[in-house]
Amino acid sequence: MTGICCVPTLLATIAEDLPNLRFLLVSGEACPQDLVARWHRPWRRMINAYGPTEATVTASWTVLEPGKPVTIGQPLPTYTMAYSAKTAGRWPRRGPSAKSASAGPGLAIGYVNLSGI
Template identity: 60%
Template sequence: VAIGHPAICNFVRVAAEVYGITGEDRVYQGMTLAFDFSVEETWVPWMAGATLVPRPAGPGLLGAELDAFLRERRVTALCCVPTLLATLDESGSALRFLLVSGESCPQDLISRWHRPGRRFLNVYGPTEATVTATWTLLDPDRPVTIGVPLPTYAVVLLDPRENAALPPGAMGEIGIAGIGLASGYLNRPDLTDRAFVPDFLGVPGNPSGRIYRTGDLGRINPRGEIEHHGRIDT
C-alpha cells in the first residue's frame, strides 16, 4: 500500500489533537515498525511531545512480564490489540491512556479496564486509509462501536454491489474518503481501481476525489456512531 506524505502527516496531526496524549505521558513502544499500527505509539505521541519507552530487545512482552516492565518504567499510555491488553493485570495499573485497535474489543475487557480518569479509546482503520479513520471513547455501559470519523476523514455506507449510498441505519459496506486515503496498491492498478472508486457522492472535504471500499460491513446507529459487523466475504 503506497501512502503519501500528506496523508501520513495529516493523520499524525489530527490524531494528536483528538486522542489526548500529552507531553507528560510515557508511551510504551512495543510494536514492530513494519506494522502500521506502530504509528499510533510512535509518531502520534511524538507529535504531542510525549516520551517513548521502547521495549527491550528480543521477543515481545505480554502478561506478567509486560506488567512488570510498564510499572518499572512508569509507563502511562499504551496502544495495543485487545488480545494483548487481556493478558495484563488491571489492578493498580498506572496507565491513564489506553488505545485498542486491530480486533473487536470485548465488552468484558472494557469493564475490566474502564475507570474514572483513564481515557480508553477504540479506533478503526485499514492501512489503505493511513492507519486509523474512526475513533470512539469506550464505556462499559454502551455497546462497542468504531465511533465517528477523525477530522478530515469521512465515512459513507455503500451498496456492496454498486456505486450507491445507503441511508443511516442500513447495513452496507463501509467506505472511507478524505485526505488520508492511500495512493493505491504499488504496481497493482487493477486492485487499486477496484478498491479506490471515484467519489460519485461528492463527499465534502475529499481532496483525493475517491472513496475506498473497505470490504467491511457496517451501519450507522441512531447515535451517529458506526457499528462494525465483520467482513462482507465471510
C-alpha cells in the first residue's frame, strides 16, 4: 500500500508503521500534532484536507510537518475562503473561536444568503 486517505481517528488505530506508504491524506476531523509526528517520514507526503459540508469534500489543504501547527491551510485554486471571529470587530482571526466561509464551484445550492448557519 502506497497511499491512504482517512480520518485521524482511524489512522491512530494503525499500530505499525507502513514503510511503503508514500502519501497520507487526513480529513474529516482535526488531526492531533502527535499523530503528525508519529506518521511523518522524509519520503512521505502528509496532507490535511478541510472542507465544510456545504463545500462538498475539500475546499482547502496543507502539508503537515512535525513541530508546525496543524491548520486547514490554503484554499484549492477554485475556492475562496474567508475567516472571521465569532465576536464582531476582529477580522480575520484564526483558531478555535473562528468561523470560516468558502465560495467556489463545489458550494452546495441553497446556502447562499442563508442565515443561521
